[in-house]
Amino acid sequence: MPDQAAPRRPPRAATPPDGGRDAQDRDVAAATPDTGRDAHGRDVAAAAPDAGPGRHGRAAAAPRGPGRGATTGADGAAPPHRAADARAAGRPPVPPAVRDSARPHGCDGHAPGRGDEPAARPHDAVGCGGPAPEEPVSAPGAVLTRRPATGGSGHPDPGRPRLGGAVAQVALGLLCAGYTTGASLGWGSPRLALFMGDFGLSAAALTAAVSCLLYGRAHRDSARPAWLLFAFSSFMAAAGNAVWGWYEVVLRTDVPDFSVADLCFLLFAPPAIVGLLVLAKKPVTRAGWVCLGLDAWLIGGSLLTLSWSLALARTAHVEGESVSQAALSLAYPLLDIVLVSMVLVLHFRRSQANRSATNTAIAALALTVLCDALFTSPLLRESYASGQLLDAGWFAGSLLLAYAPWGVRRPPDGAAAVRGPRLHSRPVAGSLAALTPYLAAAVCTLGILYNVVEGRRPDRVVVLTGCTVVLALVVRQGIMLLDNIALTHELAQKENHFRSLVQGSSDVIMIAAPTGTLRYVSPAASGVYGRDAEELIGSELSSLIHPEDLGAVVHEVRRFLAVSPAEEPTTRIECRFRSGRGDWLNVESTVNRHQGGLIFNSRDVTERVRLQAQLQHNAEHDPLTDLPNRALFTRRVRQALGGRRSSDPGTAVLFIDLDGFKGVNDRLGHQAGDDLLVQAARRLHDSVRAGDTAARLGGDEFAALILGDGGRDRAARRNQVQEIADRLRLTLSQPYRVDGGNEVRVAASIGVAFAEPGIEAGDLLRNADLAMYRAKAAGKDRVELYAPQMQAEVVRRTELTARLRSALHDGEFALLHQPVVDLATGRISAVSAQARWRSSQGILFTPAEYLRVTDDGERTAELGRWLLEEAVEQAAERAGIGHRAPVSIRLSARRLLDRSLPLGSVESLLTRHGLPSGSLIVELADSDPRTSLDELEQRLVALRRLGVRIALDGFGSGHVAINALRRLPVDILKLDRGLVEGVVESARLRKITRGVLRIAGELGMQTVADGVDVPEQVVALRAMGCTHAQGMAFSGPLDEYRLRRALVRDEYPLPGAVPVRVGNRPPIGSHTETPVPPT
Structure with missing residues (x-):
């Protein structure tokens, strides 16, 4: 961060040992218009009221930094000390400027577009930002109505200062208020006033140096070099003030004409200016660098012309001053001009990083420059004394710089990486940036006019500087004109390219207003939706969405608009969309926010949805009979047991096995067996009630899920289920005509298990399976209800389990x-x-x-x-x-x-x-x-x-x-x-x-x-x-x-088109083959 302007400390008379004279009597020199003596009897040289070198070569008119200098005499002469020793000014980091599209007049004071940014579109110079954001309009039934965000996202407001920052601001305010109060009351004694004016300002500058150094070492980001440079500059200012105080407070003597303090003050400005350049948004092209230099010279040359006309010309031509004295007297104001030029040029080129810190440092610099301007006024020069109220401004500037890097407002984690679109405009800042070169030329003109009004001879410096300023303005405008022509051409090319992309895309792009009205539809709509784009424009989006999907779409859109763009920049919506043929298309849309509405990038996914549904159906249904398979049946049983029917005793599972199917399969072939299975499945499906489920579990095994009706009469419900099972048995036992007319008969053995509270789906299926095996064991073609005594089979399985435990250890497995x-x-x-x-x-x-x-x-x-x-x-x-x-x-x-x-x-x-x-x-x-x-x-x-x-x-x-x-x-x-x-x-x-x-x-x-x-x-x-x-x-x-x-x-014979037998075995059917369960 930049420091405030360098504290330029003109020397003051040391406090007399007795301390009997007040600061004003001690510092203000009585002098004649030509020569005079100060309060201590030293000669002073006559000077013009606005600028005249003192005997020791200091220009009294040079603006002072946060230090103090001895005041001039009543006639404007400089005191015997170096009245113009100013600390070189530091400059604050420029706050990040909103990056806008290029304009014909360059909204940030330099050549737009190619000059410093990638190509952008030209537009009016008034206002750097884009158009003001449109607030979504709430309309009854509008699909895109924005609901106010509730702030429940859990992220802190990026612009909300943290608690530590508030404490630092309070402490900063108290320190500044305390120093201001002391200065306004004269500090109680002249010696204390002198001490606070010297070492107080040195301590404030040292605080700024340490603060910037610590921040630079702790944060290794792109701005780190700037903070280190600002720390060095502030340290130079602190050292200069300390040296000055050593002479005036400790030694109680005059500061020499050329001292270490001068070197420290002069070394303040260069690193501060370089630090500003580090923080600034740098041009990316040669034209941008050229325009940056031209803008800097426009401002700097104009200020030089005006300052030279008002004061610096007299400082440079004072008789009796050596070249080194004149150079030193001019160095401080010239550094001020460079500093002000860089601040004005780079103020409108602030990078997006550290905006709050940059603004704070600019405030510190503004306060310092204001104090310099007040100090150079004749009224204050005549009445100024060490430790007075003016020093409080320089003191506050140093403390502001110390606070600047730590007072940055940071966004929450992750918010910096994804930002929503910046919709605010900055018309005032943009206008000032565009008018800066012209204002600079006006200032230059004022300097020339001042010479004319005063009747002076044309000064070579004024004439030469004014000519170069005019030339720089002409060259800059020429570069801007050429750049705007190129930008306009590039914009036209990009618009044509974009138009070709939109028109040739297979996706449909639609822009909807907040009310849900379509404002733009791309030409691809005719191929995707079967409706012309012109026909869709102006229609309500809600009228095109399937009524069953409309509620979900509205809910998702409103939810999307309620969250922060940083958290969710896009969303995806799938719904059915009415086509021009009257049918419904499955459409997938990617939704983005747009100024005053939403952008929908939509594509037809009807075939994909249809294929997914077909694959899902195939995965959950038996491929031969198209009945639900075991997995889907088990899931439906689980749903029945876990839903509102979980306590219904009427829910039952029927496990069905076709007796004699293997014989049909072996005698007539697999095709006959498949025909029989398909017919049996159709009979089973037609026999169960709506809402019940019939399934094929594999081979010749079927099942049916009979849902309860909520009745509490257990006996009646059991009788009803048994009647359904008997009807199914009779239906499945009717003759089948298979394989071209062959009539076959099979029987059906059915086991029935009723749901009980707390029973699992697998247990219910197992119970029905046990009942079915009991029916087969009892003679087949019958219905058996599961009974607890069937647990004998479970006991057998338990015995088998016990034998299995030792089988592995006994080597019975192969x-x-x-x-x-x-x-x-x-x-x-x-x-x-x-x-x-x-x-x-x-x-x-x-x-x-x-x-x-x-x-x-x-x-x-x-x-x-x-x-x-x-x-x-x-x-x-x-x-x-x-x-x-x-x-x-x-x-x-x-x-x-x-x-x-x-x-x-x-x-x-x-x-x-x-x-x-x-x-x-x-x-x-x-x-x-x-x-x-x-x-x-x-x-x-x-x-x-x-x-x-x-x-x-x-x-x-x-x-x-x-x-x-x-x-x-x-x-x-x-x-x-x-x-x-x-x-x-x-x-x-x-x-x-x-x-x-x-x-x-x-x-x-x-x-x-x-x-x-x-x-x-x-x-x-x-x-x-x-x-x-x-x-x-x-x-x-x-x-x-x-x-x-x-x-x-290592080889088996592969059969050809003629069926062959493997070994001496006949072909083996697999309808009754029991699948091997997984280990």
Whole structure:
């Protein structure tokens, strides 16, 4: 920050030992018009009233800084001390100026546009800022009405001073008031007045120096060099005052003609001026620097002309003065002129940083310059005495500089990075900036006219300076004219470019007034909305939005307008928009604030929304029957149990299994089986009530959710549900015509479980499943209600769980591997690890059996660790003998996020066994929809860093699949066997499967078809672009010995267009195949 003007201290007579004379009698010299003596009998030289060098070479008319100097005599002669020793003036940092578009007359006093900023548009010179902001107009029903901000954002007002700043301001005011009071009362004694006038001002300047130094060391920003320079300048001022006080107060003698104080005062101005240049907004082009120099000379030359005419000419031609004395007498006023010129030029070029600090320093400088001007007036020169009221102004200027850097008002964190548009205008400042060169020329003219009026001969300095000022003004105006011509041309080019961009854009740009009326619509509206832009302009935006979406749009717009632009510069809105054809388009709009309204950048996303809805529907519905799948059904059961019907005893789940379906499938083929399933699904859907849910859970298993009606009669409600179940059983047992007219019959076994308070969705489904198995065990084609005695099955499962706990430790588990075959070459590309349990009694349990009883998380975690370690160890052993087929293990999302499987253990396991990178594949099974995809994504990314590849298993069977495909880092996509089963016979399934394969290919993923059991499926999948497959069509799960033999052979025959048999086995249907649950 700039300091105030340098304290220029003219010497004063030392206080006599007796102190009997007052300050005025001591300082005011009695002199004749030619020569005289002061109060101490020293000769004084005659001088003109306004400027005349004293005997020791000081110009009395030079403006004084915050120090004091001896007053002149009654006739205007300087005292015997150096009356014109002024401290060079410092200058405050210029406050940041509002950066505006270029104008023909340069609103900041220099060449606009190219002169110092990137190209901008020319406009009137009056007013630097843009137009005043329009207040949004509130109208009834207006969509864009602004609501007043409540201030609840939690951010402090950027312009609100902090508590520490308020305390500093109070302390500053008290110090200044105290010094002013003391000066007005004469300090009580002449010696104290002299002391406060010397060392008091030195202490104030030293305070400013220390303050600027501390701030500069603590804040390493772009303004740091300026503060350090201001600290140096203030230190020079403090040193000059101290030296002056040493002579006058301590030694009680006159200050020498040339002393160290003069050097200190002269060294104040240069670093202060450089500091101002550091804070100023610098030009970015050569023309800007040229205009900056011309503006500085216009002001400086004009002030020099006027000052030379009034006083400096006499100072320079005083007889009896040496060249060095004359130079020293002129140095101080010339430095003042340079300082004032820089302040006026750079005042309108303030950077946006440290605006408050800059304004404070400018106030300090203004106070100092005012004191200098008062001191040079003849009236005060004749009556001035040390320690009087004028010194309070210089004292206050130093303290203002000390406060300036610490009084900056800073915006809250993050507000500086994102600012809303500046809508205020500064017409006064802009006018002054534009008129500064002309005012400077007027001042120069006044100086010349003064010489003419006084009848003086033309002074060479005045004439030369005036000519150069006029020449600088002409050159500057020429540069401005050329620059404005170039800016106008550039503006026209940019407008044409912008117009071409808007007209050629596929997005629609609309500007809406505060009332919701469209004021501008880009030509793209005709192609996107099917309506001409002219037709839309003037219409109400609310009339074009779908009525169901209007409330949400209005709420979002009002919320957006209520928050600060720094917090939320844009928002995004999706709604349905009426097209010219009368239908509704899905439109996504990015909304920005605009003066007096909003800008909407809109695009048609109808196809994207339709595709997303289709993918979501496919992920939540069975591809064959179009009924909700297990995931969607489970979610609806959970919603029914958690909503207002949670305590309704009438809510029930029906678990349905088609008896005899496998025989139909084996006898007539898969197409007949698919036809039967589709007809059964249609009957089930038509038989349930509106609001109930029918679903296909997989294979020949269906389910129905029957919602309660709120009745409290439990018996009646149970009878009603049982009647529905009996009706469904009879409907599903009616004959079916499949595969071109073949009539077949199947039976339906149905288990019914009623909701109870506190029951979970999984438990309710399990109870219905138990009841269904009881119906099958009781002879099929019947309905069974769940009863507590069915817990015998649960007891059996508990026993199985107990046996499972010791099975791992007793070595009853074995690991089998099913080859994954490359459909292009027939070679084994990977193996899928599957665990089998053979108990000590010789009973073989499939994963579907033993995993169903591993509800205990500890047992599941232990089994998962065993599966991972065993698979990695065997894969490493095979890799050691040259069989590098990657191994895949199937884990659920819940298992992956389990703390018992830390990443460190996986990394150490891979390192310990030396398994090559990419040799382990984790198949992510469909998980609970409540699983956090964010956490799952982080875990999968960490696994990939370890060289583990990620496969998404069972795609097409659950609602999580589409989200997982969008969010998770997946390398391999495994098709669910539900898609693979009917890929040969069902044209609809072929289309769905082909679409999924195309999506995977575009995402760069490998595709693996799971459950490929017959050669026809291999042929169909190869034709659709599937890259890999596993299933009974190639091989079942193999033990380690048979797997190594298969890896040595390393190839399976690929069937051609003619169906073939694998080995001696007939093609195996998969409708009744139980999917392997995830570990």
